[in-house]
Amino acid sequence: MKKQNADKLHSTGASAQPRGMSLLTDALRNKGTAFSEAERDALGLRGLLPPRVFTLEEQKQRALGNLRRKPTNLEKYIYLTTLQTRNETLFYRVLQDHIEEMMPLVYTPTVGQACLEYGSIFRRPRGLFISIRERGRIAEILRHWPIADVRMIVVTDGERILGLGDLGALGMGIPVGKLSLYTACAGVHPGYCLPITLDVGTDNDTLRNDPFYIGLNQKRVRGPEYDEFLDEFVAAVKTVFPRALLQWEDFGNTNAFRLLASNRSKICSFNDDIQGTASVALAGLLGAHRITGGSIEKQRILFLGAGEAGTGIADLFVTAAMDAGLTEAQARACCWFVDSEGLVVKNRKGRPLAHHKIPYAHDHAPIATLAEAVEALKPTALIGVSSQARAFTEPIVRRMAALNKHPVIFALSNPTAKAECTAEEAYQWTDGRVVFASGSPFDPVKLGERTFVPGQGNNVYIFPGVGLGALACGATEVTDRMFLTAARTLASMVGEEDLAKGRVYPALTRIRAVSLAIAVEVAKEAHKEGLATLPKPADLEADIRQSMFEPVYQDCL
Numbered sequence: 001m002k003k004q005n006a007d008k009l010h011s012t013g014a015s016a017q018p019r020g021m022s023l024l025t026d027a028l029r030n031k032g033t034a035f036s037e038a039e040r041d042a043l044g045l046r047g048l049l050p051p052r053v054f055t056l057e058e059q060k061q062r063a064l065g066n067l068r069r070k071p072t073n074l075e076k077y078i079y080l081t082t083l084q085t086r087n088e089t090l091f092y093r094v095l096q097d098h099i100e101e102m103m104p105l106v107y108t109p110t111v112g113q114a115c116l117e118y119g120s121i122f123r124r125p126r127g128l129f130i131s132i133r134e135r136g137r138i139a140e141i142l143r144h145w146p147i148a149d150v151r152m153i154v155v156t157d158g159e160r161i162l163g164l165g166d167l168g169a170l171g172m173g174i175p176v177g178k179l180s181l182y183t184a185c186a187g188v189h190p191g192y193c194l195p196i197t198l199d200v201g202t203d204n205d206t207l208r209n210d211p212f213y214i215g216l217n218q219k220r221v222r223g224p225e226y227d228e229f230l231d232e233f234v235a236a237v238k239t240v241f242p243r244a245l246l247q248w249e250d251f252g253n254t255n256a257f258r259l260l261a262s263n264r265s266k267i268c269s270f271n272d273d274i275q276g277t278a279s280v281a282l283a284g285l286l287g288a289h290r291i292t293g294g295s296i297e298k299q300r301i302l303f304l305g306a307g308e309a310g311t312g313i314a315d316l317f318v319t320a321a322m323d324a325g326l327t328e329a330q331a332r333a334c335c336w337f338v339d340s341e342g343l344v345v346k347n348r349k350g351r352p353l354a355h356h357k358i359p360y361a362h363d364h365a366p367i368a369t370l371a372e373a374v375e376a377l378k379p380t381a382l383i384g385v386s387s388q389a390r391a392f393t394e395p396i397v398r399r400m401a402a403l404n405k406h407p408v409i410f411a412l413s414n415p416t417a418k419a420e421c422t423a424e425e426a427y428q429w430t431d432g433r434v435v436f437a438s439g440s441p442f443d444p445v446k447l448g449e450r451t452f453v454p455g456q457g458n459n460v461y462i463f464p465g466v467g468l469g470a471l472a473c474g475a476t477e478v479t480d481r482m483f484l485t486a487a488r489t490l491a492s493m494v495g496e497e498d499l500a501k502g503r504v505y506p507a508l509t510r511i512r513a514v515s516l517a518i519a520v521e522v523a524k525e526a527h528k529e530g531l532a533t534l535p536k537p538a539d540l541e542a543d544i545r546q547s548m549f550e551p552v553y554q555d556c557l
């Protein structure tokens with residue numbers, strides 16, 4: 001293990017062993033008070049640290065104490081971010097060993113609040129900000145990143161940050177958080193990870209009127225100028241970081257679909273909100289069948305929200321349903337959408353339907369509201385991807401419970417405040433018969449004698465494993481079938497003990513095993529599809545497992 005991590009550091013292109021104060025400010029190598037006596041002498045550290053030498057475990061306990069004393073989740077986020085900038089090994093030790101406690105702090109919901117306040121909590125820079133003013137210079141800026149061998153990039157333009165809307169440059173919290181999870185959940189070496197925010201302006205007037213806003217104070221650039229900027233970005237990434245996988249994150253609907261379609265065969269890339277969310281939701285539906293006794297081809301799914309997540313889920317569902325024997329038309333007929341203008345139907349009056357909704361515009365009389373759509377369609381599952389808080393009202397949820405013995409209700413919008421209903425509401429209004437999942441975590445719910453532990457239907461179960469698998473085999477593309485494989489693998493890891501608690505996902509404490517299993521299956525799929533550029537090792541699982549970063553200190557001598 002020691003050697004493995006040392007090799008990784010070397011292969012990330014990090015320079016020779018720093019000494020003294022530069023070593024203490026090198027977060028990938030810093031051990032703080034855990035530098036040994038011999039290291040302190042050999043590396044010019046004597047006097048720069050207090051005399052007592054601590055173990056990583058002792059440092060972790062101290063960090064946990066400090067963290068838990070912080071009065072608010074935002075303060076905890078700031079503490080953890082500061083720890084990450086100081087000592088990555090300790091940061092990931094804390095994260096990995098206490099993932100259920102840490103995930104809501106470094107990720108949804110707290111990361112949403114952190115983004116809203118990113119300007120005022122900004123301490124040390126993390127990641128690259130590339131603004132539209134830097135057109136023509138993107139490759140040069142990428143080269144400013146101190147590590148040459150970047151493998152994993154998460155990029156946003158901040159237009160649709162979680163369900164919070166356009167946060168412009170403040171969106172940087174999202175790529176930063178996602179990449180922390182790549183390391184904590186799938187062992188992608190932190191040195192390989194690069195968060196990027198493209199700043200093309202913002203249409204959020206509150207931000208533009210804020211004298212302390214950290215981004216460009218201008219309206220969003222759209223049209224050919226935007227496209228040229230994005231083309232230059234993709235080309236620059238390919239030149240400067242040829243081995244990198246690119247994850248598109250939290251772009252607005254129009255750009256998200258276009259960018260994925262036009263780039264997925266040009267650069268190894270995927271869109272987490274379309275494909276990652278699709279995969280986790282499909283896994284949840286597959287898991288739900290084990291409770292409801294249903295099967296994929298008998299579903300009637302009603303989505304609230306027809307954006308990236310909704311049609312992403314439906315598209316992957318269609319692929320799975322066709323594998324189960326349905327025709328494409330039959331499979332699409334299982335999926336219905338309600339958007340801001342009512343039920344998505346053929347020949348709907350008003351604005352023309354966006355391209356991605358057309359396959360789901362069925363022949364039906366117009367319907368204005370979700371409640372009426374539930375009445376008319378009698379769905380087996382209701383999936384919320386609308387960013388409309390509390391849109392699953394009591395009458396709607398009760399109606400779902402009257403129509404189904406075990407209604408499936410997923411409230412996937414993030415952060416928690418945007419969820420379509422709470423876990424407590426879902427269980428209460430269905431007398432505990434619901435199969436519930438949410439994008440952001442909810443605490444367990446007690447109903448009489450029974451305690452339900454709602455699953456977190458969040459793409460964090462998917463993207464780290466998919467990324468790890470794609471990197472492990474040198475995939476040239478990330479395909480939809482890889483996300484289907486990932487969904488099936490995730491669903492297969494849901495145990496009877498999870499289902500007994502009402503959870504259609506494995507516990508988060510198993511996330512590294514989940515990511516590894518997904519990575520193995522994704523790499524196998526890449527080999528099958530002829531998209532792997534690295535030779536297939538005799539033992540794929542052992543090969544990937546040994547490549548995973550473990551937060552332990554290396555001997556610096």
Ligand SMILES: O=C([O-])CC(=O)C(=O)O
Binds near residue numbers: 161163273413414459
């Ligand atoms: O970040 C999350 O929690 C899930 C996600 O991709 C989103 O909501 O955009």
Ligand SMILES: [Mg+2]
Binds near residue numbers: 162249250272273
């Ligand atoms: Mg997202």
